[in-house]
Amino acid sequence: MPVDVDLRKLRYFVEVAERLHFGRAAQALHIAQPVLSRQIRALESELGAQLFVRDRRASELTPAGRQLLEDARPLLASAEALRRRVGRAARGPRVFAVGFMPGLIVTPAVRALSARHPGLTVEVLRMSWDDQAELIRDGHVDVGYVRLPIDRRGLRTRHLLSEPRVVSLPADHRLAGKDVINAADLADEHLLQDPDAVPEWRDVATEMATGSRGAGPQIRTVEEKLEHVAAGRGIVILPLSTATFYTRPDVVHVSVCDLPPNQVHLAWDATRRSPLIQEFVGVAVASQG
Structure with a gap:
């Protein structure tokens, strides 16, 4: 029988799973601990699996809990990316966000895309080693100038340049x-x-x-x-x-x-079919000469 997973309960679960402490997780979520405990018990009931082994001092993930944590993170990231893209489309005018790692110059490609689309707002966002892939997956940026190695799951990439x-x-x-x-x-x-x-x-x-x-x-x-x-x-x-x-x-x-040498790639969400993404990738590659 299909199970409809409540994303709110998943977020609660991830908070507890990452902290392994219901009290601290409840504080971070700004809810009462008994409410959080009830939500986790409800999630366990819906999934038909125990997610935590609890005692008075700490909590530990069960094998089912570890599997859910592994699967929940990308699912929540995808849901957040969907929310951002829908919100961006609803607000208008159109916005296109470009992420970049320190030291990389994105101005020529940004200016070229802006010139082609006068009604388009092109934003830039500085990324870091720790978040460069996640900012693409969660919808903060449409295309990122990333430095390898990165976790390429769910991403498409194209080589841009190499540097010492x-x-x-x-x-x-x-x-x-x-x-x-x-x-x-x-x-x-x-x-x-x-x-x-x-x-x-x-x-x-x-x-x-x-x-x-x-x-x-x-x-x-x-x-x-x-x-x-x-x-x-x-x-x-x-x-x-x-x-x-x-x-x-x-x-x-x-x-x-x-x-x-360090390899610089353009990266974007593999599930997206936006013509603007493909156009920007072409413009960025051409701007490298």
Whole structure:
């Protein structure tokens, strides 16, 4: 028998599943804890599965709960993207949103699309490593200039350009005077970013081999990362355009000869058939010359 899943209950479930605490989840949702508990019990009843193992101190996900969490996130993102697109169409005039990663210049393509469609409002939104794919999936942007690697599930992509990568070091670092170095020269350094963004560094990093890499503070923006670099707390690997854009006197950028170039792609929701998206992709590729 088909089950109609209530998106509100799904949102409640995800909040509890991510926090594994009904009290804190209720506070974040601005509802009473007994109300939240009733909603979760109702969802379990509708699905015919227990989602949490509860005791007085904490909650844990059951296998069914873990599966629902995996499936609920993209479902909620799709629902939010649908809401945004319908709302955008209803408001008018038409709006087209372009996302971009730091260091990338989108002005030529934005101006070209605006010139072709005088009634179109073209907005731009700065993205980050952590949210570049999600901002496309949830409908915040129509097309994004993304830096690989990303999770491509639900996305279509087209290669746009490649650019060298450099390591950012404090100005007084032992390698700061070098013109070019190897990735192995950075083996003993602490990386101030997600290692998944620099898989080549994983192969040589001492802190990965010894398991000494701590969680550390969550550093999201390029500006924050460079503040930590300048303070001598570690290094970051950046595409050359990003490093050039964020030039500062207490940080130097050195070429790393055996790091492959960063790949920049255009990405958009694979389910969408908007002619504007295809037109912008063509314009963006042409603007690269």
